[in-house]
Amino acid sequence: MTFWTNADAASIHHPIDIIEEIVEANRWLFERAHSDEMVVELAGRWCHYRLFFVWQAEISALQFSCQFDLKVPPERRGAVLELLSAMNTKLWLGHFEVNAADGAIIFRHALLLRGARATNLSILEDMVEIALTECERFYPACQFVIWGGKSPDDAINAAMIDTAGQA
Numbered sequence: 001m002t003f004w005t006n007a008d009a010a011s012i013h014h015p016i017d018i019i020e021e022i023v024e025a026n027r028w029l030f031e032r033a034h035s036d037e038m039v040v041e042l043a044g045r046w047c048h049y050r051l052f053f054v055w056q057a058e059i060s061a062l063q064f065s066c067q068f069d070l071k072v073p074p075e076r077r078g079a080v081l082e083l084l085s086a087m088n089t090k091l092w093l094g095h096f097e098v099n100a101a102d103g104a105i106i107f108r109h110a111l112l113l114r115g116a117r118a119t120n121l122s123i124l125e126d127m128v129e130i131a132l133t134e135c136e137r138f139y140p141a142c143q144f145v146i147w148g149g150k151s152p153d154d155a156i157n158a159a160m161i162d163t164a165g166q167a
Helices: 006-010 015-026 074-088 121-146 152-159
Strands: 029-034 037-043 048-056 061-071 095-098 104-112
Touching: 015 029, 015 037, 015 048, 015 121, 048 121, 061 121, 074 095, 074 121, 074 152, 104 121, 121 152
Parallel strands: none
Antiparallel strands: 029 037, 037 048, 048 061, 061 104, 095 104
C-alpha cells in the first residue's frame, strides 16, 4: 500500500483557482469566501443554477454540485426520486439527487486529483460543461413531473428525444 503526503497535494495547481479562471472567462457571478470553496450563479436556458466547488486537499478531491432553481414539493418527492433514478442511468459522470433538507434537485460529481502534477484546465471545463448540459437536458423532465403531473416514464422519454433546431 502506498501512502502520499501533503507534498503531493502541493504539487497540484489549486483547482479552485482554475475554476475561478473558467468562471471569470464566462462572466458568471461568483463568491469565494474561502480559498477552498466557491459558489457560482448563472442563468441557464430553463432556470438559474447555483454551482458549488469544494476542494479537499487531504484527499486531493474536488467536489462539484449544480443546484436547480427548483424545489420538489413533498407530495411529488417519490415520483421525482423515481425520475432521478432513471436520469442517473443515462449519465456517464455524476448523479442527480434531492437535497433532503430543502427539496432542491442537485447534480453532483467529484474528481480525484491525487498524483496529478497539474490540474488540467480542460478537465475542469469539461466537468462544468457536462454538468450544465445534463441539467439543461433533464430540467424539463423534472418540471413535467413536479408541475405537470406526468409520470417519471413519460418525463424521461420526453427528455431523451433529440430535437432538430430550436423553436
